[in-house]
Amino acid sequence: MKNINGFLPLNLEEALLILKHSYKNGRKVRIVAGGTDVMARGNGNQSFFLDSVLDISALKEIQEIKTCEDKIKIGAGCTHAQIAKSILLKNHASILTKASSVIGSPQIRHRGTIGGNICNASPVGDILPSLYVLNAVLTLASASQKREVPIKEFIKGPGRTIIQPDELLTEITVDMLGENEFTDYRRSATRKALAISKSSVAFRGIKKEGVLVGVKIALGSVGPVIISAHNCEKLIEGKKIDEEMLAQIPSAVQADCKPIDDLRSTKEYRSHVVGVFLAEILRSC
Ligand SMILES: Cc1cc2nc3c(=O)[nH]c(=O)nc-3n(C[C@H](O)[C@H](O)[C@H](O)COP(=O)(O)OP(=O)(O)OC[C@H]3O[C@@H](n4cnc5c(N)ncnc54)[C@H](O)[C@@H]3O)c2cc1C
DSSP states (O other): OOOOEEEOOSSHHHHHHHHHHHHHTTOOEEEESSOTTHHHHHTTOGGGGOSEEEEOTTOGGGSOEEEETTEEEEETTOBHHHHHTOHHHHHHOHHHHHHHHTSSOHHHHHHOBHHHHHHHTOTTOTTHHHHHHTTOEEEEEOSSOEEEEEHHHHEEETTEEOOOTTOEEEEEEEEOOOTTEEEEEEEEOSSSSSOOOSEEEEEEEEEETTEEEEEEEEEESSSSSOEEOHHHHHHHTTOBOOHHHHHTHHHHHHHHOOOOOOSSOOHHHHHHHHHHHHHHHHHHO
């Protein structure tokens, strides 16, 4: 049985130094935040935990939600439960509180973090479509520098990101919604709780003189990464919501989605439901 080092740093500087020295000495580190993904994937597989485990759950610096000018900054270590009940987010980025509140179960929401959901880079991650429509920018920190990367550039494929072995995701910066902005998040799953999404839609737009402008739509679980639905956006932008426009949604969805069949669902169901959700959202705004 191999010896695995365990680290529980009490501040960010210490965590980044551990990553730096491990990297320099060729020791691979498995970062653990809430552990809800890591513990499931590493169950019975010691090699998954590499040479060392770095538990970042005690880093208070990455557990805050605050405003900064016209943006909101969310610490990567904030749990889904914390996000779901944040008054600041409810008032200025309510789509995030809605998306966080459907994740897993109360236990999962109290352990699982926004940073873990992002770094997991799963196309079914429930927080991701909302982050796409809120133009999320991620702060990646190492002991020597900080860099900022839009979420679209951070996620490269299922489970693949551009994070380096000596870096931590520390913060997520999102747009603060304007007063007339409307957002919604909908997902389909086998059950309401403890079920992974079969397909999901995040929507953002402003209703102005009877039409929608500034439309942004992101789709989850219908491609290898979250999809920015440019065909749907083009169809809706600046148009009146009427039956003629709604009838064109299924073909715009087809042009945007790249769903697959798997044990959870079929590709036909996945893209059909996206169209139904989008029409429901448009009728409700
Ligand atoms: C029963 C169950 C139900 C679930 N239901 C849902 C659901 O409905 N919707 C959904 O989206 N997800 C769901 N999940 C998945 C999971 O709970 C979420 O993805 C959660 O947000 C992961 O966060 P975590 O803090 O637990 O991540 P961890 O498991 O700690 O880490 C996940 C990955 O991210 C890396 N990582 C974490 N934080 C950082 C950081 N700050 N910097 C760099 N790397 C980091 C880790 O190294 C690891 O690779 C479920 C999981 C379980 C077990």
